[in-house]
Amino acid sequence: MTLSEDAVAMPLLSVRGLTKLFGSFAACSHIDLDIAGGEIHALLGENGAGKSTLVKMLFGVLQPSAGQIVWQGKTVTIGSPGEARKLGVGMVFQHFSLFEALTVGENIALSLDPKISLAQISDEAASLSKAYGLPLDPKAHVADLSVGERQRIEIVRALLQNPKLIILDEPTSVLTPQEADRLFETLFKLRDEGRSVLYISHRLEEVRRICDRATVLRHGKVTGACDPRQETPASLARMMVGSDIAEVHRESVQPGEVRLDVADLSVPASTPFGVSLKNITMKVRAGEILAIAGVAGNGQGELFDILSGEHTVPENDAVQIRGRAVGEIGINGRRLMGASFVPEERHGHGAVTGMPLSDNLLLARNQSDRRAFLGGGLFSIIRHASVRSATQRVCAEMDVRKSGEDPAAGALSGGNLQKFIVGRELDRQPALLVVNQPTWGVDAGAASRIRQALIDLARAGSAVVVISQDLDEIFEVATNIAVISEGQLSDPYPAGTLTMERIGLLMGGVHERHSGSEVAHAHRA
């Protein structure tokens, strides 16, 4: 495919005044956007800025409320993803577009021309994936594949339709730095063929590295269009957030006694698609923040469950909190020893969305703070006044923005609910805090607030374990860093001694005990 002459002059895709209303809420408001042929165009914005809504309209999943889409000089209506594909728009989704129970070949076949037979698709997919350096086995079941491999399916699926524009939604949020590098190679190859890429991200560094132009969204509006290579991360962030983000401050403290001790614990997977934990060993001292890095789906959820006691283990001595064996003790027992836990999923796990914040506070702490919140007697009457004042204290402390005094948890935005949940645990001054993905899907302001709170907690003498996929976050908060890969946890390294690249190698499963040649191999790949 080569670039035709007029495509240079005329943008491949022009969007004018595109607006999408959900009720009275404008998810996108009067968006203007031009994408030229053969460019990598970044769409920058925080969570909730309207990026996903915009691309869903471009791909025909959502219908715009107003405005027009001009494709190669012609005004078009994109009524369905099928029509978008016919125009030449391919899309690589961030979430939910693969079918776990189907094979790779079947997944690819579903989005293609019905006339092509399944065998042909497998062949073509195999040759395409080789050409772009994206190896795939068409017979494998999606459920068995890593996140990186799943993304390759999506990309190959989009490429099989020979698109002129490929939309990628947050493609690197699930990749190791090395996998991301490989993805960038593929993108450059696509650009050299004259295809355009719309690259959606909130990661400033990589946008500056690979994109030719950038359009920035905030609260559903375009707040800037620029050449990202001419900007600094700070200036891009200002366009994205609208104000400067508070920097996180850290001072190291002398580590104290061991608060959490896990010794050589192996736990078989409890579901067929789960991950088995192998020989997990970790020690966290008071004043330390141990960050556990890793690509999603490598056992983080399982590890959190055994630390919190949601999943108890028969080896009672293998998990110790403040020197006491707790392997067989459930979550309430561990809370009573001064531990606190913040799970990954906010809705339905960290909080009951239909209940007000005060009830959510009480539900989490009804055992550990029984004296404060519950009266005596047979029915343990709830002391509403003290629950309410504790809720207000948490909200004030963490700057939780809410409508009304005590709204339902589900009515809060993701960032504010997360601040509340973290604050609810911090309010107890826990001796040990374990938190899984503390700022996943949270806006930058709330994220820096939460990170600062974690650092302050450690400085005040608590031990903190942070499980996170976000390497920037890890470097911001951690005193020690370990990496989890396929259910195995690496040794912890002091944060200052590790580079992004080293962590990336560890995340890819290249461990210290392997020979040096393998590390070199991973470098090349």
Add this chain to the structure above:
Amino acid sequence: MSMFEAILLTVITASTPLVIAAIGELVTERSGVLNLGVEGMMIMGAVAAFAGAQMSGSPYIGIVSGIAGGAIFSLLFAFLTLTLVANQVATGLALTLLGLGASGMIGESYVSIPGIRLGNIPIPLLSDIPVIGPVLFRQDLIFYLSIALVIGVNWFLFRSRAGLKLRAIGDSHGSAHALGIKVIRTRYLAVMFGGACAGLAGAQLSLVYTPQWVENMSAGRGWITLALVVFASWRPWRVFAGGYLFGAVTILQLHAQALGLGIPSQFLSMLPYAATIVVLVIISHNRRTTLMNTPASLGKAFVPER
């Protein structure tokens, strides 16, 4: 005809309605819709088939009328759960109760009227094979259809593109919608296919099994098929095997009761249920394949973004 052949024939007659209704429900559930109204659709099919045969004098018109009765009745379920997004479990239960009641009312004038039996169609040559011939190849149309349905549905689900789309919708309706597959339309068709099959199973009851109309003559078979589909991990051949196992144990325990072996009759009546569950649980012990075949969005409401 030997005793052995006679037993085989009754086993087939007892198993056929289970297999047909279960294969229909399997297709419905593979598309991600849980229709608990099989019992109601089956009994509506039975009364519609009986009425159709009485009015026209032809059992074949009865079959068509039974299929149409089940399919149209299931359309009510589809409209409530897919268009109005009502709760599938509650709507399915209501469909069963409504079907049982409505069929009783429609069939009031047919009670104790002699029915029209569906005749057998011997297949030339094959029907002359000893033992197998009379049992398998001197059967009625509905039996032949039941075998064709199992083979056809298995081929459709795992070999055809339309079947792939149906499975994809059952696995994740959100992703399917994002790919441009018509989720609601496919589910309508899948629910109606399930209804048509339940109707055909009902027609077998009132035209073959006991050619007459009796209120509540489906006698809980709809519920058995629901269990069969789940225990067979949504796989057509396992549904077939489960249906025949249940039919066989039902007939055999009746013979055992007649022989008077001194085993409590309650225990024998329990056997078909226990045996079917035990066997199907054993074959589906592999959790991985079971999970692979379980429609992940089963029973979940789908409201497309607009």
